[in-house]
Amino acid sequence: MERQEIIDGLVEVLRTVRTVDPAKLENVTEETDFLTDMNTPSTELINIAAKVEQKFNVEFEDEDIDELGSKVKDIVDLIIKAKERENS
Amino acid sequence: MSVAGRKVAVVGMGGAFPDCADINVFNQKIFSGQSLIREWPKAAERDKQIRSKVSGFINDNDLGIQPIYLVDGYEWPETFVDTSGRIPDVNMSTADLGCVWAMMGTLDSIEMAGWTTEETQSEKTGVVIASGGGGNVIMRNAWHAFFELGKKSRHAGSHMVDRAMSYREAANVSCLIKNRGVCESIVSACATGLGNIGYAYRLIKFGLQDRAVAGGVEGTSLETFIGFDAMQVLSKGFSPAESSRPFDVKRNGFVCSFGAGIVALEEYEMAKARGANILAVIDEYFNNSDGDGDMFYPSYGGQRRLWKGLSAEAVIKPDVVKVHGTATPVGDILELISVVDTLGESGYHVSAPKSQFGHMLGAAGSVEFITALLMLKNQQVPGCINSENLNPELENFQKKEGWEGSMKPAAAYRDLIPQQTISKEINQIVCLNYGFGGTNSAMAISRDN
Numbered sequence: 269m270e271r272q273e274i275i276d277g278l279v280e281v282l283r284t285v286r287t288v289d290p291a292k293l294e295n296v297t298e299e300t301d302f303l304t305d306m307n308t309p310s311t312e313l314i315n316i317a318a319k320v321e322q323k324f325n326v327e328f329e330d331e332d333i334d335e336l337g338s339k340v341k342d343i344v345d346l347i348i349k350a351k352e353r354e355n356s
Numbered sequence: 357m358s359v360a361g362r363k364v365a366v367v368g369m370g371g372a373f374p375d376c377a378d379i380n381v382f383n384q385k386i387f388s389g390q391s392l393i394r395e396w397p398k399a400a401e402r403d404k405q406i407r408s409k410v411s412g413f414i415n416d417n418d419l420g421i422q423p424i425y426l427v428d429g430y431e432w433p434e435t436f437v438d439t440s441g442r443i444p445d446v447n448m449s450t451a452d453l454g455c456v457w458a459m460m461g462t463l464d465s466i467e468m469a470g471w472t473t474e475e476t477q478s479e480k481t482g483v484v485i486a487s488g489g490g491g492n493v494i495m496r497n498a499w500h501a502f503f504e505l506g507k508k509s510r511h512a513g514s515h516m517v518d519r520a521m522s523y524r525e526a527a528n529v530s531c532l533i534k535n536r537g538v539c540e541s542i543v544s545a546c547a548t549g550l551g552n553i554g555y556a557y558r559l560i561k562f563g564l565q566d567r568a569v570a571g572g573v574e575g576t577s578l579e580t581f582i583g584f585d586a587m588q589v590l591s592k593g594f595s596p597a598e599s600s601r602p603f604d605v606k607r608n609g610f611v612c613s614f615g616a617g618i619v620a621l622e623e624y625e626m627a628k629a630r631g632a633n634i635l636a637v638i639d640e641y642f643n644n645s646d647g648d649g650d651m652f653y654p655s656y657g658g659q660r661r662l663w664k665g666l667s668a669e670a671v672i673k674p675d676v677v678k679v680h681g682t683a684t685p686v687g688d689i690l691e692l693i694s695v696v697d698t699l700g701e702s703g704y705h706v707s708a709p710k711s712q713f714g715h716m717l718g719a720a721g722s723v724e725f726i727t728a729l730l731m732l733k734n735q736q737v738p739g740c741i742n743s744e745n746l747n748p749e750l751e752n753f754q755k756k757e758g759w760e761g762s763m764k765p766a767a768a769y770r771d772l773i774p775q776q777t778i779s780k781e782i783n784q785i786v787c788l789n790y791g792f793g794g795t796n797s798a799m800a801i802s803r804d805n
Contacts, residue, residue, distance in 0.1 A: 287449050
């Protein structure tokens with residue numbers, strides 16, 4: 269799965285998170301920060317992680333979630349890592 | 357205890373009503389004798405799993421609310437959006453459907469009351485709202501993900517707690533309006549709606565608050581519905597509009613319905629001083645318990661003591677008695693007789709609004725309270741539809757040894773129960789509601805003179 273493909277899917281997920289301002293989803297890059305750029309409430313991050321698991325049909329380890337950064341690239345890395353783990 | 361000279365006014369109302377776009381449509385339908393009860397597709401599609409198929413229900417996407425699903429075809433909405441833009445998304449994200457209605461009813465109530473932002477956000481403004489049931493829809497979704505699908509706890513949703521906790525309606529409303537006073541829920545089964553208004557009345561009467569948003573809610577929930585269906589206490593065998601038939605000899609159960617009723621209360625002199633439109637003055641509130649040790653069976657003694665308590669320090673001479681009147685076989689006539697034995701056989705009318713919209717459980721007391729406010733405003737009593745024939749024979753409980761009440765059959769009191777809307781001078785109304793556990797509540801309201 270290409271990184272941009274993952275970002276596109278991630279943006280789709282974020283559109284269902286109503287506390288994220290839709291206007292902030294226009295130019296999402298790997299460096300976009302959920303907390304500082306999108307003003308996402310911190311309570312919403314775990315919801316986003318759970319939605320991403322459903323969307324990409326993967327399961328994250330609790331430790332991965334605990335250490336998860338707040339940038340888009342952190343989630344992309346995590347999805348790739350989880351996919352690789354499942355395929356190995 | 358109550359502070360001498362302190363009175364409480366009702367200055368605003370709002371809510372969510374089945375098959376009604378807003379409170380104006382509700383008013384029009386109720387006083388023109390229409391039923392708000394329909395066949396409920398969600399129940400009907402369960403076919404033989406469910407006995408009763410009718411309800412006064414409100415869909416997820418009614419009232420300008422848009423449910424948001426993560427995956428198409430998924431049964432449970434992730435969250436809701438207010439398409440009218442009155443409730444910010446961040447508040448919607450912590451709300452189940454009932455909370456959304458509570459917030460909408462609150463905004464309408466405050467707008468009608470005309471409170472300033474400063475007044476609303478004061479330390480002297482409280483929020484007292486509850487529902488009868490738990491957050492059953494949210495919990496089923498959460499438990500399904502965890503127990504059935506074996507998902508991690510985060511798939512129960514990080515908003516499971518705030519969307520399902522017992523006082524979610526009060527919490528959501530308080531976060532929306534940012535009041536700084538009391539925020540609590542009073543839960544007493546089907547007396548919840550009136551109980552919350554009664555508690556808020558006391559907060560103001562006792563000098564603890566100057567204002568309060570209060571009421572009861574019951575969000576549409578098949579999970580809630582099947583609990584009552586399992587007890588075989590729901591109406592069965594009639595067309596939807598004919599299903600709720602308080603006092604009628606053929607009644608065979610109540611119609612399980614959903615909705616929300618919210619009112620704005622304010623200390624009377626403050627409301628008067630700022631020129632508020634006073635919908636009613638609360639004369640008195642009283643509540644008690646049966647003391648019979650019976651979870652379900654209504655109590656003649658408990659209801660008689662309820663009236664006695666209500667009358668202890670207030671002049672109670674109602675033109676209308678808004679009864680609980682659910683259309684269960686025993687409850688209606690026992691309640692009717694407790695009213696008659698207290699007030700006599702004439703000089704007032706009995707109103708049973710559940711005949712038109714069913715039993716809204718935790719919202720029943722507050723939506724019926726709003727119906728009473730509309731009676732005061734319109735100077736009309738809506739008819740008890742479907743109360744076609746009253747039993748000419750004595751009820752079984754009247755034949756039991758030790759029965760102390762009236763020995764006349766229900767049919768003897770036909771004149772008290774209008775079948776069509778009537779106009780008359782209405783100065784005072786008494787509202788009655790009861791709940792499982794033997795809890796009873798009564799409130800008297802009057803026109804402002």
